[in-house]
Each structure stands twice: as C-alpha cells, then as structure tokens.
Amino acid sequence: MRIGFVVYPNCSLMGLATSAVFEVANVVRGENVYEMLFLSEKGGLIKTSPGLVLETKRIGGIAIDTLIVDGANEPKPASPAMIKYLQSAQHRFRRVAATCTGALVLGDAGLLDGKRVTTHWLFARTLQEKCPTALVDEDRIFINDGKIWTSAGMSAGIDLALALVEADLGAETARSVARKLVLYHRRSGGQSQFSELLELEPKSDRIQTALNYAKKNLHRPLTVTDLAGAAHLSPRQFSRAFRDETGQSPAKAIESLRVEAARILMEQSRHSIDVVARQTGFADRGRMRRAFLRVLGQPPQAIRRNVRQETEHLRGQSGKARRADKPSVTKKHALRGTASAF
Incomplete structure (x- = not known):
C-alpha cells in the first residue's frame, strides 16, 4: 500500500x-x-x-x-x-x-x-x-x-x-x-484535544503542585485543606491564590479534572459508569452525569456511545x-x- x-x-x-x-x-x-x-x-x-x-x-x-x-x-x-x-x-x-x-x-x-x-x-x-x-x-x-x-x-x-x-x-x-x-x-x-491542567495554567509552582496532587488523588474526597497542605499554604491563602492564578474556584477546577479523568476512562476502558464514577471521586453516577452536563454539555453515555461507534x-x-x-x-x-x- x-x-x-x-x-x-x-x-x-x-x-x-x-x-x-x-x-x-x-x-x-x-x-x-x-x-x-x-x-x-x-x-x-x-x-x-x-x-x-x-x-x-x-x-x-x-x-x-x-x-x-x-x-x-x-x-x-x-x-x-x-x-x-x-x-x-x-x-x-x-x-x-x-x-x-x-x-x-x-x-x-x-x-x-x-x-x-x-x-x-x-x-x-x-x-x-x-x-x-x-x-x-x-x-x-x-x-x-x-x-x-x-x-x-x-x-x-x-x-x-x-x-x-x-x-x-x-x-x-x-x-x-x-x-x-x-x-x-x-x-x-x-x-x-484539551487538557484541563493545560487550560488552568497556574503561574506558581505551589498551585501547580496542588493540581498535580489533586490529579493523583481524584478517587479520594479532596478539600481545600488537603490542597492547601500540598501547596504549603493556609486554606485562606490557597483559595485566594488559586482563584487569582486560574480564574476558577478550587471546587470548579477539581470537578473539571474529575470529568476529564472520567471521560478518558470511558474512552479507554470497559468499566461500567458506576465504576468510573467511583474511581474518579464522583461517588455515584448521578453526580457524575450532572458534572458531565455542566462541563462537556453531554452525558457520560454519549461519550461511551461515540467511542463504541x-x-x-x-x-x-x-x-x-x-x-x-x-x-x-x-x-x-x-x-x-x-x-x-x-
């Protein structure tokens, strides 16, 4: 050929x-x-x-x-x-x-x-x-x-x-x-084509470290205190610095990272939607579905259907x-x- x-x-x-x-x-x-x-x-x-x-x-x-x-x-x-x-x-x-x-x-x-x-x-x-x-x-x-x-x-x-x-x-x-x-x-x-970590583009190493920590621990509950500890900042300092550098609240950023991780799992594995939800920290499929609609504008089932086709x-x-x-x-x-x- x-x-x-x-x-x-x-x-x-x-x-x-x-x-x-x-x-x-x-x-x-x-x-x-x-x-x-x-x-x-x-x-x-x-x-x-x-x-x-x-x-x-x-x-x-x-x-x-x-x-x-x-x-x-x-x-x-x-x-x-x-x-x-x-x-x-x-x-x-x-x-x-x-x-x-x-x-x-x-x-x-x-x-x-x-x-x-x-x-x-x-x-x-x-x-x-x-x-x-x-x-x-x-x-x-x-x-x-x-x-x-x-x-x-x-x-x-x-x-x-x-x-x-x-x-x-x-x-x-x-x-x-x-x-x-x-x-x-x-x-x-x-x-x-997009990566949430690239889209956030934090300016300081401390905020980048916190985001890297979050991405490795999406299966766990993540609080401002957890992320602030990874960044070696107080929760108040962290929240203010995070919003200043990324334009988002920590909660919104973590949700986007969870959605990205869940989408990749949907594309690359045969795990059920319930398993994907648990592995990416959504706890249940209903919460993950609502997050998908907010971030991607489509439900998890649509992602799985597109990959299958x-x-x-x-x-x-x-x-x-x-x-x-x-x-x-x-x-x-x-x-x-x-x-x-x-």
Whole structure:
C-alpha cells in the first residue's frame, strides 16, 4: 500500500512524523506492507519549516493508495494545480487524510463538503468559514468520515496514522506499533484535544503542585485543606491564590479534572459508569452525569456511545483487510492507486 505525503514549502516536520507509524508497521509485520513517497506540486527539493530539506516527486502520474496532506504553522491557500490534483484524489485513491491544518488544503479542494472533520483547535473556526457545509468538530483528536480522515494538532497525526494501520492490519498490529514507538497509549478519535491542567495554567509552582496532587488523588474526597497542605499554604491563602492564578474556584477546577479523568476512562476502558464514577471521586453516577452536563454539555453515555461507534467502524474496516489476501492486497493497492469535600 503506497502512502503519499503531500508537502510544500514550510510544511510541518512534526506532521511528517506520521511516516514513522507506517515504517514501524513494516517492521512489526516483517514485510513491506507500506511504501512511502513524498510528493510536491513540482517535485524536487522542499524545505520544511525548521529547515530540513526533503527530496520529493511531482504530484500526478503515481499510483497511490492513501494520500496524507501535511499541515503548516502558517497555512496558505492551495495552488490551482494542487486543488486539481486533490479533486481527482477522491476518485483515484482509497483514502485521503490531512494532519492539522492540512484540512484547510482539503477544504480548498472541496473535499470536506458535507463531511464531519477536525483540525487544530486554533484553526477550527477558519476551517468552518472556508467549508460552511462541513461539520467541524474542534474537540476531537481525529475523525474518519468515509474516505476522508482528518486530525487535530501535529502530534494527533500519530493517532490518525495508528488508526489507519488498525483499519488495514488489525488492532494487534496497531498496538505493537504503538509499543515500539514507546507511546503511553493510543488515543481514540473521540478523545478531546484539551487538557484541563493545560487550560488552568497556574503561574506558581505551589498551585501547580496542588493540581498535580489533586490529579493523583481524584478517587479520594479532596478539600481545600488537603490542597492547601500540598501547596504549603493556609486554606485562606490557597483559595485566594488559586482563584487569582486560574480564574476558577478550587471546587470548579477539581470537578473539571474529575470529568476529564472520567471521560478518558470511558474512552479507554470497559468499566461500567458506576465504576468510573467511583474511581474518579464522583461517588455515584448521578453526580457524575450532572458534572458531565455542566462541563462537556453531554452525558457520560454519549461519550461511551461515540467511542463504541468509532471502534465498530474501525473493526469493520479491519475485518475487510483481514478477509483480503494480504500479499496480493499490497500489490493491488499499489498498482490500483486507491472544607467540604468537592
């Protein structure tokens, strides 16, 4: 299966890290399942944003199975030649993907019309304005809608590539690739782009220490006294400093951290909602449901349902790949081009 990476001057080098996923998949399988090419409008040398120069082949005339459009820190409109090439990709290639702001390039070519897509949250509104008929979800790591795959910020391209490998070669191969890449875990497409600890952005080490303590002890009741002790402040000093630095009360921040931890458990485990509620300190599912509605605007059941649907979709694609004859599939694709506790 030939993977074509579309690049252009000042494209993101981080986005091209997705190529490592396919490279390691070949190692895991013990055969060259994937072949990788770097493509540009005119071919030749292309300088990436940090200065590394790539040797590329000219777009057009090369049989491709999966096309992946790289993103850029400062995206620019696609050229007429690139738009024409991408428009033909819908019919010639089996899949078309974009990492980060590469989605804007697909949008220029009209490939996202009517599709559910994502991109880096900083450019989500720009993408929606460019593609008014697309359903832009700025809070997802990656999304697959038919032949179109899109991912969030640069590192999310790794998650997208792992999902592509899982669709082709099965979940066990994708897990083996993730282990060889020393990834802590494979993020599901439904996982949020945002982290509550990053959103809070405390200015002092003391408040950061208290937040780290809270995250490690969410299963326990947490009081202002507990957090103040971790920060080596009096409860009154802590409450005042916490609100000054984060703009939130300690109670609201802890609730958000609990919701984030519960959401991740819902995405990555098969624990029941009652078990998830207990492990994240909500005590019961009713309290967790109310917190989910306040913070995420949807109940825990919706999170679990979205993950299940995405998993079933990937399993369906994996099943198709497993039913095919593996050695011949590789050749065919290459030739075909397709005080109180909180």
